[in-house]
Amino acid sequence: MHMLKLAPCALALGLAFGTAFASGGASGPVVQMEAQGSIGEVVVNPYNIAPLTAVIRNGGYVIEDATVRVVPKKGGQEIAYKVNNAELKTHAGIPVFGLYADYENTVEVSYNRLFNGKKEAVKETYKIRTAPVYMEMNGSVNTKGVMFDTEVKHVDAKYADRLYLVNNLVPKPPKAARAVWNNPAGGALEWAYGPANGIIDTKGEVRWYLLPNLEMYDPESIYKSGIMMGFQQGTDGLLTWGYGQRYVKYDLLGREVYNRRLPSNYSDFSHALDRAQNGHYFLRVASADLRRADGKRVHTVRDVIAEVDENGRVVDEFRLFDILDPYRDVVIKTLDQGAVCLNIDASQAGKTLSAEDLAKQEASDTFGDIAGVGPGRNWAHVNAVDYDPNDDSIVISSRHQSSVVKIGRDKEVKWILATPTGWSDKYKDKILTPVDKDGKPLKCENNACEGGFDWTWTQHTAWIVDSKTNKDVLFLTVFDNGDGRALEQPPLPDMKYSRAVVYKIDQKKMTVEQIWEYGKERGNDWYSPVTSLTKYMDDKDSVMVYSATAGMGAAPSKDATGKAKAASAHPYILEFDWGKTTPAVEIKINDAMGYQAMPISVDKAFNYQVK
Template sequence: MKKFKISIVALAVSAPLALSAAVFPPAPPAGDLGRIIVNPYGIAPLSAVIETNNKNVSDVEVIVKGKGKKGVDISYDVGPQSLLTHDGIPVFGMYADFRNTVEVSYKLDGKPVQETYTIQTPAISDFAMDNRSLSRLQKVDVKKVAPGFEDRLYLVNSFTFNPNGSDIAWRSNTGAAGFDQAPHVYVVDTEGEFRWWLDQNSIYDANSRDIDKRGSLMGFRATDKGTFTFVQGQKFFEMDMMGHFSRNEILPRGYQDASHEAVKMPNGDMLVRAAKTNYLRPDGTVVHTIRDHILQVDQEGKLVDVWDLNKILDPMRDNVLVSLDAGAVCMNVDTELEGETVKIEPDAPYGDLPGVGTGRNWAHINSIDYDPSDDSIILSSRHQAAVIKIGRNKEVTWIIAARAGWNDQLAEKVLQPVDSKGKKIKCTDNGKCEGDFDFTWTQHTAFLSSKGTITVLDNGDGRHMEQPALPSMKYTRFVEYKVNEKKGTVEQVWEYGKERGYEWYSPITSVTEYRPETDTMFGFNGSIEIFKPGQGTRGKINEIDYKTKDVKVEIDVFTTKPHVPHYRASIVEQVNLFND
């Protein structure tokens, strides 16, 4: 069969309004297919759909050409389900305010076709500008990209201040409704170019007093279907990179304040980190809890199961809490308190502040992972400096943490550190250990790797349950552990970051994850230099060679305002985007 190539300059149009076609006729078709619709769902302005016009289209491949000689091409196949879902060919990865060249090959009625489109995209901008803004968009500084990593794409889950401030609050001084910042979510390539952008106005309303339209958009987590899960305030979501939602749901009645994490289970159910409204404490007080419940919600929106950590763990353990840096507790940053420890008052008001007891931020669960081998969940509890595995029976399987402060029942679940030969490593109750072993401190993202190990971002605040003499003595690590459940032991098998010292220190947020396709440890330090005045907070994307620990990728991204952290970053796998 003879192949042919058509070059088309298409005037891309925005998603059509519900108006009469007789008054506003549709744009003419482009090539052998239909129209080109930019931003078809009103969510992702750097995406488009080439409509198939009910034609018999199959075997689709898309290449969005890079800008200039060093520009990064983005290429992917489009499966039949994606063609049906979007009623056309999805185009992802275009540059902003640019006439993008997009090459599309496919079969039309079984005959091969190749076409080249020129698609104009709009400019992107930050709506949340005010007197604290440092730039229109986040600055990107590419430090290093090793050969073989040029086609990597990184989704950055970041924030900016709401110009109106966090003006939402509950009627009583409880809950976490004030946990509220406008989103900055985008994809950056290895040339530092934006290749995807979440329209802030599409999902967040800075002027609304409706809490369902506010909150901190957090926890972008890739699924194996090319989608991402995330949470914002009172809702949880699953969305593809075109902006098409497969889940966009309000939390079940009786729960509130979804933040940090939602993860999809193999059966399609969603695990969501939330809090309980109107919780009856043992002393008879009714409170809204803080970041201490895990919900399992099925695909019909029904609540299947709940892990109430107030009953499973010990909300009165304060050993870690009293050692925290008061200057940075999650995304609550106060530069004047840097280096000072958090003051814990037993009769402190209930609400979103570090403290002991149900109704205060005693647990601060910031990640969830699911272990299908035994139907259990793995949690990162920042304010307990602990990685914890809990079974379906609501009983703790094991704890990776220092021994101090656990009650008798939970102390039996704390794993014993060992070396590579299985020999016990001596540690103090506060977690100072012999050799190279260390626990994680105010950590984030305890993820089960493809090797069966646990990877954790060890932020490093309150290390060994104390503040050092100087803040510059702090450091952050990517760390990996191997757990032997039968023996009740834990071995540290890999670490990186201690040698980079304070310049790599990220007190809050951040992520690390092993990547088998490149044999690298991917990580993102989301709050470097968060206390530094006069600049945006530095976020550092890294990929570290697992065997040699050489830096393969290092890219810095900056927030548009000072003292605002990024949250996480993720790798966007081109091959999985739309390949059913």
């Protein structure tokens, strides 16, 4: 009786899962994978962290010379690319990138199938269903369950194929707020906003996003949490970035190349890493244990660059508290304390630190991620590093010194792009002289210059335009956030503005010419008090700009309890033809905390030249 009752269940299960039974029972190991086409099954989210990707498995065949086309929605953006044979072998099939979320995607593929000594050209169409975009929530009623709420303002035809990686942040989840460093004191461990990283097309649609699993990211773990920042796509098509105590490399399908702990001498990665031409990485970190001149041991804050080789060995370091002056305070005293990078506190908007405040702080044992002077406090806030192979040096951006600095392998300063105010005699001959287009020095006084030139203030990103730079002349792109401009706070908050800037630096003559700017004309609505990016893109001879916290600098409002509430941000993605000041691309993202954004190449990712 029991056997008779079980038989219909077994039959139903067999039919439901596509199994086959012989009259004597199961015919052998069961394969329960459905193949849509003439090769293998479709695996969505093959590596568990990129839900809008898939692999069409090779089904045991050898396949070569594949192409993929994700059919666009009506009026949407097509994504089509070739896949080199190395990728086909690596993923055991055809990698599919750029699926729409919560949608039945149509994907067209072509390939050569090799079997029994014959080669067959195949063209097929697959249907691939995806789930909605998932966002980790922090329980706040002010948190939207939408990754990117986009408004596409304008896109020139030249840029219609663009895909933009958007590196945004979400409010710190309570899970990530349970630990700080205490041996030694200080550091920036509590700086742990959540990830919101995705790729959008020029129609504003999400076509890829990162859904980090617990293997790679755990907000409750000291060594697996932290803000994901510093994304780069290398010439090999792979993505590198860092977070907290890690730096990593993955491909666009989510396959891990490596995920490494920082070397033990360092802590608190954030903001920036640079993949140098020789394969080394320059990581913006901090000292995990520094004994100060007064004998106190501290974690430092955002003031060390560690150089590691391909195997993770440290080959050099740049200890900026030894190279620069950690007690130069002219910028620290003019920062708006309501927006000291991402330590946003609307109740402190417009307030600044006095010399007395800094003196009391230095006399205390108060260390950590606080604006202040001396090692162990946020005196430098380095947010960019870029290696220059022309003279084996690095260029760094120090927000809390409003300075871009070039430093040689010998740890000597080569030049400083900043106002001369507040620098000691040791550095005065390193400060670049502003000039006009004819090389004539400009008149500068009271931290301002004639001729339309301006230095950058609390800037983010200071990146070399490699293809236009040589040993003598260097082109530099910078996002000038503009807080503390001319070392003062303006009479009214809405007088603040930000700029994207390109400089031409004559490294022999020690001069700097401002050759392009954008943003002043956009006024306070485009002002980004923190974060943001300006980056040259060689493929289209263009300048990419992300005003990542535009709108956040507006006067704070009050909530129902009367507590000050920061204004919400609405970042802008813009891209410009080189030398032009009218955006060729403008996309607005509503109600988002932005960090950086940049174009991503699908061709690099799947059709790079294998060496």
